[in-house]
Amino acid sequence: MTTHIKSQVLLEAKNVGLSYNKKIILRDINFCIKDIIRPEMKQGQVVSLIGRSGIGKTQLFKILSGLQQASTGNVTIHGDKNVQAGDMGVIFQNYYLFEWRTVYQSLLLAVKKNYDLKGKEDETIHQYAADFHLTEELKKYPQQLSGGQRQRVSIIQQLLKGSNFLLLDEPFSGLDVYVLEKVTELLLQVSVSDERKTLIIVSHDISTSVAISDTVIILGNEAGKAGATIKQEIDLIERDLAWKKGIKKEKAFIETVEEIKACL
Amino acid sequence: MREQSDQKYKNINMKNIFKPFGKISKQTIIAMIALQVMATLLIWHTTSNGLIPKPGTVAMAFGKLLTTKLLLDNMLVSLVLTLKAMLYSIIITLFFAYTSVIPFFKTIAQFIVKCRYLTLTGLIFIFTLLTKDGSELKLSLLVFGIVPFFTTSFLAVILNIDKQEYELCKTLGYNNWQTLYEVIIVGKADQVFEILRQNFAISWLMITMVEGLSMSEGGIGSLLIKYNKYNDLTNVIALQLVIFLIGLCFDFLLGTTRHWLFPHSKLKQATA
Numbered sequence: 001m002t003t004h005i006k007s008q009v010l011l012e013a014k015n016v017g018l019s020y021n022k023k024i025i026l027r028d029i030n031f032c033i034k035d036i037i038r039p040e041m042k043q044g045q046v047v048s049l050i051g052r053s054g055i056g057k058t059q060l061f062k063i064l065s066g067l068q069q070a071s072t073g074n075v076t077i078h079g080d081k082n083v084q085a086g087d088m089g090v091i092f093q094n095y096y097l098f099e100w101r102t103v104y105q106s107l108l109l110a111v112k113k114n115y116d117l118k119g120k121e122d123e124t125i126h127q128y129a130a131d132f133h134l135t136e137e138l139k140k141y142p143q144q145l146s147g148g149q150r151q152r153v154s155i156i157q158q159l160l161k162g163s164n165f166l167l168l169d170e171p172f173s174g175l176d177v178y179v180l181e182k183v184t185e186l187l188l189q190v191s192v193s194d195e196r197k198t199l200i201i202v203s204h205d206i207s208t209s210v211a212i213s214d215t216v217i218i219l220g221n222e223a224g225k226a227g228a229t230i231k232q233e234i235d236l237i238e239r240d241l242a243w244k245k246g247i248k249k250e251k252a253f254i255e256t257v258e259e260i261k262a263c264l
Numbered sequence: 265m266r267e268q269s270d271q272k273y274k275n276i277n278m279k280n281i282f283k284p285f286g287k288i289s290k291q292t293i294i295a296m297i298a299l300q301v302m303a304t305l306l307i308w309h310t311t312s313n314g315l316i317p318k319p320g321t322v323a324m325a326f327g328k329l330l331t332t333k334l335l336l337d338n339m340l341v342s343l344v345l346t347l348k349a350m351l352y353s354i355i356i357t358l359f360f361a362y363t364s365v366i367p368f369f370k371t372i373a374q375f376i377v378k379c380r381y382l383t384l385t386g387l388i389f390i391f392t393l394l395t396k397d398g399s400e401l402k403l404s405l406l407v408f409g410i411v412p413f414f415t416t417s418f419l420a421v422i423l424n425i426d427k428q429e430y431e432l433c434k435t436l437g438y439n440n441w442q443t444l445y446e447v448i449i450v451g452k453a454d455q456v457f458e459i460l461r462q463n464f465a466i467s468w469l470m471i472t473m474v475e476g477l478s479m480s481e482g483g484i485g486s487l488l489i490k491y492n493k494y495n496d497l498t499n500v501i502a503l504q505l506v507i508f509l510i511g512l513c514f515d516f517l518l519g520t521t522r523h524w525l526f527p528h529s530k531l532k533q534a535t536a
Contacts (some may be wrong), residue, residue: 065435066434067431067434067435085434085435085437086434086436086437088436089435090431090435092428092431092432094428096426096428096431096432097432098429098432098446098451099451099528100451100453100454100526100528102452109436109446110436112436113436139530141527141528143528143531144531148528159435161435161436161437169423214454259281
């Protein structure tokens with residue numbers, strides 16, 4: 001097992017539940033994400049939230065991002081602060097961007113919200129654009145971008161905002177093998193960019209999301225009980241399956257994926 | 265071989281003219297329109313009797329009308345009035361449309377939308393009492409007539425805003441006022457031109473009616489009424505042709521201005 005310690009709690013969901021017209025969608029959601037510290041490196045956290053389609057993943061995603069109010073319980077960050085819209089960086093499934101803003105303008109809107117970057121807006125945008133191979137695209141509108149470029153702009157926009165939390169809704173959905181590889185690389189790059197950077201990936205692509213995560217949270221239904229809840233939490237570091245390249249080929253990884261599938 | 269392939273392509277293209285969602289080349293479109301216009305003119309020419317002027321007579325009257333100062337003067341009067349009315353209408357519309365996201369103003373905006381069902385004719389006397397002179401009466405009636413249509417179109421734009429636009433604002437930490445500014449005021453600015461373009465025809469329709477109220481000031485409407493009064497059908501149709509062409513010019517002008525000021529609107533159209 002890779003040497004590490006888990007220190008303070010970064011995010012905590014306590015008894016989160018959601019109902020619509022007396023129909024229970026989510027119930028008793030409890031989990032916490034702790035800061036992982038690895039010697040001599042900046043190691044962020046990557047948590048996968050996995051569940052079948054229609055189980056309530058997107059609802060939980062919206063509650064975690066502060067876009068939706070939970071019917072019961074609450075989500076707190078940095079100790080005891082209730083999460084609010086704007087606290088998290090949120091990347092939607094289709095990488096939505098304002099159609100009337102160029103890439104540069106979209107990034108500027110985000111960077112202006114980050115007080116740490118005041119006075120360095122233009123410089124920072126160009127730096128990020130260069131890092132993510134988007135310099136040529138800065139003057140373009142979203143309609144002129146490819147799917148992969150849109151995704152990168154969407155990620156940079158949320159990163160520039162300055163939040164340490166990044167929530168991604170189905171980031172691997174509809175991507176071809178080449179782009180999929182690029183996206184996973186990009187997410188890993190983001191996760192090691194800062195010690196406190198925390199990525200929460202909501203996905204039904206088990207293999208890809210597990211391969212880049214340190215923790216897996218499985219959302220599912222329990223027999224005889226209405227509403228989805230957390231059925232299992234898997235610590236991939238304990239199983240020695242985290243932070244490894246080519247992990248998908250390892251027997252232990254394949255077994256873990258099968259275990260998750262069986263749990264859904 | 266090449267001739268055979270060209271012939272085959274032409275046949276496919278021609279078949280598509282009558283096929284649902286059929287795609288045809290630009291050349292075919294031009295040829296098709298030319299044929300349709302010619303057919304219409306031919307039908308018009310052969311069916312018109314003594315009362316309805318033939319296309320040739322209208323064309324001559326149209327040419328003559330274009331060279332007269334009478335048309336230019338009246339046209340300017342109508343254009344100034346229409347543009348003034350559209351300017352005031354868009355200001356009023358934007359105020360109520362933007363504020364319609366505030367509950368207090370929402371009901372007012374919804375009431376304005378329903379005012380489409382009021383007839384201007386029934387309001388002439390009230391407006392006469394409220395205004396100082398004929399010019400003000402025409403302008404206020406026109407504005408009153410246009411605003412409900414503008415507001416209806418703009419509220420439809422606001423109601424159809426993608427939820428993700430609001431959500432993106434929230435994730436960027438915007439408050440409600442900042443969201444209103446970004447999503448509705450900035451984000452839908454191009455739509456203002458589209459609404460102006462689509463509703464310009466309504467202003468043009470109303471101008472004939474309101475100009476008839478104060479004929480002394482002139483205008484296309486009053487000219488049309490005069491020609492109608494003396495059963496000068498040739499000049500009525502020629503004038504209609506002028507009105508039609510000016511409408512087309514404005515349609516083109518507003519569309520081009522929109523694409524020039526808001527390049528993304530052209531891209532949106534191309535992807536749609």
